Amino acid sequence: xxxRDFLALTFSSIVAHRLRxxxxxxGIAVGIAAVILLTxxxxxxxxxxxxxxxxxxxxxxxxxxxxxTTAGTSMGVFGTERPLSIEDAEALRRLxxxxxxxxxxxxxxxxxxxxRRRRVAVYGAGPQMPEAFSMAVRxxxxxxxxxxxxxxxxxxxxxxxxxxxxxxSNPLGKRITIGGSRYRVIGVMESKGTVLGFDLDDTVYIPAxxxxxxxxxxxxxxxxxxxxxxVAVDTVVAGIKRTLTAxxxxxxxxxxxxxxxLDVLGSILNVLxxxxxxxxxxxxLVGAIGIVxxxxxxxxxxxxxxxxxxxxxARRSQVLNLFLGEAIVLxxxxxxxGLGxxxxxxxxxxxxxxxLPVHTPLLYVVLAEALAVSIGLIxxxxxxxxxxxxDPIEAxxxx
Amino acid sequence: MPVxxxxxxxxxxxxxxxxVHALDDINLQIDAGDYLSIMGPSGSGKSTLLNLIGLxxxxxxxxxxxxxxxxxxLSDTEQAITRNKxxxxxxxxxxxxxxxxxxxxxxxxxMLAGMSVEERRSKVxxxxxxxxxxxxAEHKPDQLSGGQRQRVAxxxxxxxxxxVLLADEPTGNLDRKSGLDxxxxxxxxxxxxxxxxxxxxxxxxGQRARRxxxxxxxxxxxxxxxx
Numbered sequence: 001x002x003x004r005d006f007l008a009l010t011f012s013s014i015v016a017h018r019l020r021x022x023x024x025x026x027g028i029a030v031g032i033a034a035v036i037l038l039t040x041x042x043x044x045x046x047x048x049x050x051x052x053x054x055x056x057x058x059x060x061x062x063x064x065x066x067x068x069t070t071a072g073t074s075m076g077v078f079g080t081e082r083p084l085s086i087e088d089a090e091a092l093r094r095l096x097x098x099x100x101x102x103x104x105x106x107x108x109x110x111x112x113x114x115x116r117r118r119r120v121a122v123y124g125a126g127p128q129m130p131e132a133f134s135m136a137v138r139x140x141x142x143x144x145x146x147x148x149x150x151x152x153x154x155x156x157x158x159x160x161x162x163x164x165x166x167x168x169s170n171p172l173g174k175r176i177t178i179g180g181s182r183y184r185v186i187g188v189m190e191s192k193g194t195v196l197g198f199d200l201d202d203t204v205y206i207p208a209x210x211x212x213x214x215x216x217x218x219x220x221x222x223x224x225x226x227x228x229x230x231v232a233v234d235t236v237v238a239g240i241k242r243t244l245t246a247x248x249x250x251x252x253x254x255x256x257x258x259x260x261x262l263d264v265l266g267s268i269l270n271v272l273x274x275x276x277x278x279x280x281x282x283x284x285l286v287g288a289i290g291i292v293x294x295x296x297x298x299x300x301x302x303x304x305x306x307x308x309x310x311x312x313x314a315r316r317s318q319v320l321n322l323f324l325g326e327a328i329v330l331x332x333x334x335x336x337x338g339l340g341x342x343x344x345x346x347x348x349x350x351x352x353x354x355x356l357p358v359h360t361p362l363l364y365v366v367l368a369e370a371l372a373v374s375i376g377l378i379x380x381x382x383x384x385x386x387x388x389x390x391d392p393i394e395a396x397x398x399x
Numbered sequence: 400m401p402v403x404x405x406x407x408x409x410x411x412x413x414x415x416x417x418x419v420h421a422l423d424d425i426n427l428q429i430d431a432g433d434y435l436s437i438m439g440p441s442g443s444g445k446s447t448l449l450n451l452i453g454l455x456x457x458x459x460x461x462x463x464x465x466x467x468x469x470x471x472x473l474s475d476t477e478q479a480i481t482r483n484k485x486x487x488x489x490x491x492x493x494x495x496x497x498x499x500x501x502x503x504x505x506x507x508x509x510m511l512a513g514m515s516v517e518e519r520r521s522k523v524x525x526x527x528x529x530x531x532x533x534x535x536a537e538h539k540p541d542q543l544s545g546g547q548r549q550r551v552a553x554x555x556x557x558x559x560x561x562x563v564l565l566a567d568e569p570t571g572n573l574d575r576k577s578g579l580d581x582x583x584x585x586x587x588x589x590x591x592x593x594x595x596x597x598x599x600x601x602x603x604x605g606q607r608a609r610r611x612x613x614x615x616x617x618x619x620x621x622x623x624x625x626x
Contacts, residue, residue, distance in 0.1 A: 005510045016498035308494040311455060312508040312555070313483020315476045392455045396490070 001318055010325040013298070014333075024294045025334035028375065031284030032338025032368050033345065038280045039364050040346040042273035044357035049269060053262060059099075060132065060258045061236055063092075063223040063244070067252055082248045083219030086148050086209050089126065091247060092223065095239050097231040100128035103148075103208040104222040107215040109179035111204055113165045120161055121203045122178060124211020124220075130189075132226040140172045140187030143207055151207035155183035159191040160201035178204060179214050233257050284371070287334065288379045295327050295383035306387050307395030320388035327380025328373055335372025339365055401464075402562055402594050403429040403452060408461035410447055410617075421447040423617035425461070429596070429610075431562065434589045436597045436605035439614035446567065448614070449598045453486050453565050454478045466562060483512050487556030487593075489585070491568035493548045495540040495555075502527065502536040505555045512559070526554040530584065546577030553584060557593070564588060566597045570604060582607065 014021045065084045089103040105124030110117055127145045130137060138159065146152050155176060162171050171185045183206060192200040208220065227236045237255050245251050299306070306319055343360055350358040410422035421444045429435055437445045450456040451463065454470060463471045470481060488494075495504050502523050509519045527533050530550040540548055549569065556564055566585060570578030582604065589595040599605050613621040 001511055001513050002515075004516075009510070012498055012503075304494060305496055308490075308496070309507070309511070310479065311453070311482065311488045311494075312511055313479050313481075314511050315479040317476070318511065393450050396455075396494070 006321065006325060007329075009322060010329055013302075013326055014329060017298075020294060021330060021333075024290050025330050025337060027287035027290035028284065028331050028334025028372055029287075029338035029341060031280060031287040032335050032372050033342035034283045035277055035280030035371070036339060036342030036360065036364065036368050037345050038276035039273055040342070040358050040360040041349075041356070042269075042276045043361060043364070044359040046266075046269040046273060047359050048357035049265060050262065053258075053265065055134065058258050058262070059227050059229055061225045061227065061233070061240065062256045062258075063225065063240065064221070064254045064256070065219050065252070067254060082252055084223055084253060085218075085220065086212070088244060088247060089208075089220070089223045090148055091243055092225055092240060095243060097227045097236055097239065098225055099228055100132040100226040102126045102129045102132045102224040102226075103220045104224060105208050105211040105215065105217065105220055107211065109214065111161065111165065111176055111178050113171075113174060113176040113185075116165050118161065118164050120158075121198075122211060122214070123203055123205050124208040124214075125205050126208055128226075129205065132224055135192060136190040138188045138190045140185070142187055142189075143205065144186075146207065148207075149209055151209055153181065153183045153210060154186045154207070156187040156189060156205040157185060158189050158199075158201040158203040158205075160199065161204055162188045164202075176204075178206060181210070181214065233259055284375060287331075288375045291327050291330055291376060291379035292383065294330075295323060295380055296386075298326070299323060299383045299387045302387075303390065303395045303398040306390050307392050307398065310390075310392035311396060316388040319390075320384045323384035323387045324377065324380045327384065328376035331372045331376025331379070332369070335369045338372065339368060342368075400431055401428045402431040402433075402466055403427070404462075404464040405452075406462040406464070408451065408458045408463065410444075410451060410456065411459045420617045422451065422458070425617075425619060427612075427619065429594060431594055432589070432592050433610060434586070434595045434608045435610045435612065436599060436608035437612045437614060438599060438602065438605040439612075439620070440600065443614040444617040445598050445614050447617075449565055449567055449596065452563070452596065453488060454482045483508055484559065485562045487559065487561040487564045489549070489552050489556050489564065489566040489569045491571035493540070493545075493552045493572070495548055495551060497540050500537050500539055501532060501543065501551045501554075504540070504551055505558050507555060508559050522558055523554075526558040527551075529557075530554045544577070545573050546580055549573060549577070549581050550584065553581070553588075557588060561593070563594045563596065566595070568599055568601075569597065570599075570601070578604075 063084065086103055089101050092098060093101045103124070103126050107122050108119060109122045110119050125143065126148070127143045129135065130142050137156070142156055143151070143154055155178060157165070157171060165171065165176070166174065171188060174185045176183050176185055189205070194200070212218070212220070225236070225240060237257065240255055241251065244253055309319060346358045346360055349356055405425050405427040408422055408425040409420065412419045412421055425448065437448060439445045447456065451458060454473070458471060461471070462469060465481070466485060473481065496507070505523045505526055506519055509522060524533070527536050530553060532547065532550055532554060535543060535547060540551070543551065564585065569581055569585065573581060585595055585597070586607070597604070597608060605611055609625045611623040612619050
């Protein structure tokens, strides 16, 4: 039998029961739409979170004071840990695989300039921060490579803080007061936006040693090490531990690689995407049951037609294929409608709520349609086999 | 030359723990172009015999030779192919597919055989023309009268140009006039060379045939031959 005739015959029976076919296909359409919509949102969130994390580059290792225990990272204030010092950071800088080392202290302080005051986040950082975190300077320059223990009192403004303090006038060379000490503005950063809730533009960067004394602390919050891409991360971690343990006498600090964070995050997000897809899968199961039901009814209704086809010379395999084809076409139509529905709703959601990240990979679309067709195939097997096994004489007698 | 030879055909059915001999040692030879009627009360085995000749059923023992070929032991698929090529069926209840037009119904056996669209189209047109149905080609079965429906069924049975035409109570669902029309058509086809076998319990109808078999309890009880 020719494929064209096969399809024509299949479609003729689907069209003959328009309403019934449409409702059956709708069952699959709802399932596919749910799967596509949920995975689109899951994938959108996945991408969004990963992007937030990787915008600083992936060759970063973070060192925090205190040994991580099952209870989390100690703050380094309590206990007997030695503080992470500027000297520790300088020692790490001498390791061969290191491209950049950024000592890091954070706090809040009042910034004053030309009688304008604003309370902002103050970041104590090192001169290599723009390189390590792929940040760009808009005007002037970043903190210079001074003596790390006694740096000059220079400050670099975030773009929003600059706007707030100076408006449209040029801030370069101006004097500002941060927490009572005087600093000279030498640069303004490009806008970086909000990262996981932190506004990186409403901020000021000063040398780490000055931030330590400003906030009256003896330990850095963190040292970030950016390593050369060609070096294995294990080598980097081992090198850092050797250096710091030699200096501290014991491992009273925690080394976290960016990859570790991404791996954990990625696996959590994969579980999330899978879980929402499974929820959509439940509605697909219901749709599949609908196909089994309607195809069983169709076989019963058309028993005498099956007998006739056999009398006219149809083989069992041809009868099987006709009913299987009908189930697959029903599911495929449902699948395509479901794709349209799901992508449409996803697009609508994204238009109404631009902050909700939605992403539909083409692979998911193809997989979803393949899934719909497979469901039709599986759901159609039992009714189609029953049709093919009918005794033609018995079938002809049914009316 | 015989188109059908049945040799010591038995067909047994298991009903509960009893064995029913639906066909009991049937020996029959039907020549090409014959016009045969099979008569008998219900349960006499006439339908079983027709199904067996039509390759819808299989003998329990014995030999069936169709067109010189032993078809006793054909597989399901081979049976289906042979049915498609050599046998045409006309049923009491027409058995038209309700959602397909008259032309599409006639086309079905050619479609199943995998014939090309062009070839099919001319054959279907010819078959409909021969039965004066050309103006009804696009009508659905429910838009046709009983007589017209049976003519569509005959067109479908003959479109493959089979050697044997099997008619099971072909006038059973028709009024007298339409029934006579249908019989006249079948007989015209027989005049042109097709082997016609009619199963009926209507004696008047059966007597039109040149050979008349009377069946009883699975056996050929009596045979009459005209001329």
